[in-house]
Amino acid sequence: xxxxxxxxxxxxxxxxxxxxxxxxxxxxxxxxxxxxxxxxxxxxxxxxxxxxxxxxxxxxxxxxxxxxxxxxxxxxxxxxxxxxxxxxxxxxxxxxxxxxxxxxxxxxxxxxxxxxxxxxxxxxxxxxxxxxxxxxxxxxxxxxxxxxxxxxxxxxxxxxxxxxxxxxxxxxxxxxxxxxxxxxxxxxxxxxxxxxxxxxxxxxxxxxxxxxxxxxxxxxxxxxxxxxxxxxxxxxxxxxxxxxxxxxxxxxxxxxxxxxxxxxxxxxxxxxxxxxxxxxxxxxxxxxxxxxxxxxxxxxxxxxxxxxxxxxxxxxxxxxxxxxxxxxxxxxxxxxxxxxxxxxx
Amino acid sequence: xxxxxxxxxxxxxxxxxxxxxxxxxxxxxxxxxxxxxxxxxxxxxxxxxxxxxxxxxxxxxxxxxxxxxxxxxxxxxxxxxxxxxxxxxxxxxxxxxxxxxxxxxxxxxxxxxxxxxxxxxxxxxxxxxxxxxxxxxxxxxxxxxxxxxxxxxxxxxxxxxxxxxxxxxxxxxxxxxxxxxxxxxxxxxxxxxxxxxxxxxxxxxxxxxxxxxxxxxxxxxxxxxxxxxxxxxxxxxxxxxxxxxxxxxxxxxxxxxxxxxxxxxxxxxxxxxxxxxxxxxxxxxxxxxxxxxxxxxxxxxxxxxxxxxxxxxxxxxxxxxxxxxxxxxxxxxxxxxxxxxxxxx
Numbered sequence: 001x002x003x004x005x006x007x008x009x010x011x012x013x014x015x016x017x018x019x020x021x022x023x024x025x026x027x028x029x030x031x032x033x034x035x036x037x038x039x040x041x042x043x044x045x046x047x048x049x050x051x052x053x054x055x056x057x058x059x060x061x062x063x064x065x066x067x068x069x070x071x072x073x074x075x076x077x078x079x080x081x082x083x084x085x086x087x088x089x090x091x092x093x094x095x096x097x098x099x100x101x102x103x104x105x106x107x108x109x110x111x112x113x114x115x116x117x118x119x120x121x122x123x124x125x126x127x128x129x130x131x132x133x134x135x136x137x138x139x140x141x142x143x144x145x146x147x148x149x150x151x152x153x154x155x156x157x158x159x160x161x162x163x164x165x166x167x168x169x170x171x172x173x174x175x176x177x178x179x180x181x182x183x184x185x186x187x188x189x190x191x192x193x194x195x196x197x198x199x200x201x202x203x204x205x206x207x208x209x210x211x212x213x214x215x216x217x218x219x220x221x222x223x224x225x226x227x228x229x230x231x232x233x234x235x236x237x238x239x240x241x242x243x244x245x246x247x248x249x250x251x252x253x254x255x256x257x258x259x260x261x262x263x264x265x266x267x268x269x270x271x272x273x274x275x276x277x278x279x280x281x282x283x284x285x286x287x288x289x290x291x292x293x294x295x296x297x298x299x300x301x302x303x304x305x306x307x308x309x310x311x312x313x314x315x316x317x318x319x320x321x322x323x324x325x326x327x328x329x330x331x332x333x334x335x336x337x338x339x340x341x342x343x344x345x
Numbered sequence: 346x347x348x349x350x351x352x353x354x355x356x357x358x359x360x361x362x363x364x365x366x367x368x369x370x371x372x373x374x375x376x377x378x379x380x381x382x383x384x385x386x387x388x389x390x391x392x393x394x395x396x397x398x399x400x401x402x403x404x405x406x407x408x409x410x411x412x413x414x415x416x417x418x419x420x421x422x423x424x425x426x427x428x429x430x431x432x433x434x435x436x437x438x439x440x441x442x443x444x445x446x447x448x449x450x451x452x453x454x455x456x457x458x459x460x461x462x463x464x465x466x467x468x469x470x471x472x473x474x475x476x477x478x479x480x481x482x483x484x485x486x487x488x489x490x491x492x493x494x495x496x497x498x499x500x501x502x503x504x505x506x507x508x509x510x511x512x513x514x515x516x517x518x519x520x521x522x523x524x525x526x527x528x529x530x531x532x533x534x535x536x537x538x539x540x541x542x543x544x545x546x547x548x549x550x551x552x553x554x555x556x557x558x559x560x561x562x563x564x565x566x567x568x569x570x571x572x573x574x575x576x577x578x579x580x581x582x583x584x585x586x587x588x589x590x591x592x593x594x595x596x597x598x599x600x601x602x603x604x605x606x607x608x609x610x611x612x613x614x615x616x617x618x619x620x621x622x623x624x625x626x627x628x629x630x631x632x633x634x635x636x637x638x639x640x641x642x643x644x645x646x647x648x649x650x651x652x653x654x655x656x657x658x659x660x661x662x663x664x665x666x667x668x669x670x671x672x673x674x675x676x677x678x679x680x681x682x683x684x685x686x687x688x689x690x
Contacts, residue, residue, distance in 0.1 A: 099445070101667075
């Protein structure tokens, strides 16, 4: 009985399959900004960041305050590129890794905008872009500011050990990225890559319990969302000139490819943000992670490649590990999620 | 220049003023469920809860696991009232007070639904209802499950002191509620109170630094959102048969009334969820707080009063304190936010 009722009331319009939505108006990524810490600023993408800080503290009293400053500055940089002020924005959607998403909440205090706080760990940017696209499509806003941040020192000491301890991390561990990214979502009256469809992920838990093994914990969620997206929309993997996962790193990227290959999906134009942010000599083990990982690579590099028409169709899949130190200490495994936005220009 | 551009692209359709949106389809609160801890179950609203637990642990290994169980059970109770299973739901939107919203994330793992994690502290229920209403209005879903939870023992030990310490709390402190609430948002094909309009709040910070003084920290945000809502929609306070704030308690409720009175707004039909959940002899000082506070009172009592037509128009304003133990320890004040949904039947 429930089925029939559901069939009757589930809208067929914008939904494709169970998890994917097709956009009609197509929210435009009208402007984007990225700021990066010193280690990221010594990496291969340095030229693409709008601001690189000489140290991790920015003369602030704590790493948390430095992270917040980075988030605030990247928001104003993004607005500035369009000559906008916060008054021109209808909603601020943001999330980060710190307990109670304090970077986002305190940044929202500074912006003084209607604020929708989200938590998707490292999937926050794409969760925000997805929500923003739906709110724009629904005519609830004309412009939305979406932002996220992470800071190696604030994250490591919250999730694992303070970096000052110099704890020896296993080879499959990843480097939490220090930086922030912000994007102004606008209407089709503006120029830029458009969000053509979105896929909201389900929580997938491969029962990994090692908080250093983020790549392996998150890869099945990424594979699930990519498979779901392509199936919902009846597309082949090569429909996209680039499929980009959030921050799986070398270990997770390989596992994601293996899982999808077993489902008969071979990713041709595929890379992961986690293997793009640092040089091998920077010793980040399996790669980069953190909310800022996909923010820096996608908003810094891929976004520009799209603007300059080097890329036309991109599937951007951000992954998040949804554990906490409490769940880890209580012996729980690490649930993960991945959300996807398909962009075109 | 920015102004003109903005004027041109800001939608006039659904937005009233800067922060409020008027719903056309009006998402329906098709079913709601509440579960409560033993102390709440000994309170004046006991008869209204769907389930009351005899203890705070539910035979789980930790308070956090008990909170998660409560959230999971209230979700299935709400679905059961409509004879639905998770398959009939398009999105699960949830948030809670625990670091990395673990109650919500682990509950999402169990429900296996497309999950949008949110963080608005005790404003989470209304943030979720607002987002859900907009996603339904935008035809992105047919049914959405919105839920939240809090647990006195998991919250107190995370934010302040483990309850086992028996720390003497000041008279203006509030009792974090143990319980959870879930609501199935459906389309106009279903029966129930409808979300007629929403107002997304801005962060307001009265520079309170005492983490026991939640009422005073959150009252200005509540006043700001109520004032904004009534101004945006050109309504008088008595347009609503009930204006309900989230969890301000006695101290915050009085401050909220004082602030609005100074703006020439006298709240006639006004109460706060924080003063409704316990008897005076239960010694909760200034009242109740926590995500479950407004969930238990609104979904347990007010929702039924609306179904039974004892109330026709209600403005539900949930408040959240957006601090963390880190921001407190670093000497920061407590930013707060309040979101509002106007309901009618």
